Amino acid sequence: MEKYYEIRLESIGGLGANLCGKMLGELGIKYLGRNSTSFSSYGSEKTGTPVKGYVRYCDKEKEIRIHSPVIHPDLLAVFHQALLKDKGVWEGCDENTEVIVSIDGGQMEKGLKIPVPVKACHIIDAQQIAIETHSRINMVMLGAIGKVMGFAKLSDLNQICEDALGSKYPDALKGNLEGIRRGFEEVRQKTIDSGVENLQSLKSRDSSREWGYLTAPVGGINPRFGSSVAADLSPSRQGYIPVFIKERCINCGLCDSTCPDMVFQFAKGNYKGKEMMVNQGLDYYHCKGCLRCVDVCPVNALVQGLEAEHPNKEYFLPNQDIIRKPEYYIKAGADGYITSESYLTEKRMEGGEV
Template sequence: MTREISLPDSRRFFEIRFESIGGLGAHAAGQIVASAAVLRMGLNGSHFSSYGSEKKGSVVRSFVRLAPADCAIRNSAPIESPDVIVVFHGGLLAHPATLAGMRAAGTLIYAGHEHEAPDGLSRLPETTRVIRIDAQTIAREERSRPNAVLIGALTAALPFLDRQAILDTLEATFAGKHPEAVAANECAFTRGAEEFKLIENVGRGEGDLPAVTSDPLWGYRTAPLGGVLPLPGNTAHNDLHTSRNGWMPVLDADKCIDCGMCDMVCPDLCLVWSTTTGDDGQPTVKLDGVDYRYCKGCMRCVETCSTLAMTREPETHGMANRLRVPLFPDLFPATGGKHAT
């Protein structure tokens, strides 16, 4: 059956932008929505993503354009002013680029806990519809992933999307490679469609938020010499906590023998050590804890720890900040080395 899209103003496409971090399934989510629209709803659609070189941890944006069947989609540029923005982790809302281009008549769906009040929401236009869904918790409880939950919420928020068509596409996507995930994804999808919350009186802005455009700063006449980085970055400023999927490693210092095996497998060197003097008067090193700012939740440290000192625990709101041992305490002095989660 062909679905009808009610397009705002005189625009030809309905545009959705997924804002995420590698590992949370934003690319797969965009693929499922666009495939369902084209193959099962009789619409035209296109989808692509932009992401960095790492599988986990780097920013991922996924773009979906939908149009009536008689309207060809010939635009493959990134979506700058979407009708819907779906944010896979509340921590991303602190970055202005996440909400850039949000339409005053649009919809924001974000993954967040009930007691969180993410930075940045007040910048939204006051007429933007804001929806929160606790995608991490639901995904953890259903042994699924946040993307299934968020697609469920998206489907409920947009009546022109055919819920059964999207669910069938979600199931078909996993039936081949991960048949054991099909039932879990269906539960997560259904809960996403039913448990979302409409948040009112959030935005204070007027009119659409400005889009972030990517005009090049330099052309061939003005670019500096090749290989010169005038503004070098520093990975100490990275914030990878949004990669965690509702679980975090927690150290029990009483069980730790400071063997260092976890440090050898941690891909982001986020374990914090100090030097002390041992009983024999010799210098020795001691594991103080984890800097969760840089921890992606890969659980290699947990799998490697032979004494069960490092365990995998469900992450609750504020827990990472409470247990965090900063690697670079002087880097963020205003927050005592803490970051905003």
């Protein structure tokens, strides 16, 4: 092995990349006869926020003396295909980098756009496998990573899974081992369309790259007002969505109070002859699939559904006029504002300016 074998995990809070990185780190020391380190970087650990994991291996007789992020990964593991459009994901990748992408089944046979020349690209439908095996995306990715890096056996991966989860979550062990096995066996190489996407045209989800000391509207302020209100949180869903059954809804508003991400769209309307704020449906752009709303709804007007069975989710938001317009949210910032319909209606009711 060269001095180090380095892995970078690119993910979103909620997909389990942090644990996956820790397990890869322990795997090196305990079962691969190497020295290894691992750590993650993340913000508020909130579902939907960016997460990066870093793992380094070296031969036993050498030492790892650096503890910095992995800039030039030998292996880049992307936990959701939506991240492919993030410029920061590709930082430091080149012809020596192998890439694994978790990609949904419908995209498997389509061309994959990679904005930098890489050594090879591998794909796996980690979300679907996680659903089928009752495991999680991170376990399927662990299996795929173990296979692609080429010096771990499936039995090593099983062993580290038993160590990490066996005593804490014994009931989940069987499903997770199956998820790892399928990740290991089903990851496959894919021909790529290198250079189709122009790296320069991609945006970075790391706001510090766009807003610095000289460019922030007010020095140091978080330009993403409401933290995630401007963000597309759909990649953090793990195969499940809340499905709205409007006929059952009593417009109690509990879902709106519970949802951390302003997904519910209420507008002034009529319910059983009374003028009130009426639940119009969900804006799935911001829904991270935590399903808290399903738990709180007192009349089962929100139920858990498989996202794959509802590809056209706009069906659940029949009032097309109030569908989120991305440009509204681009205006959200230090001196910006949000034009969610419920917010506007409240302002109008108060007689305020909008």
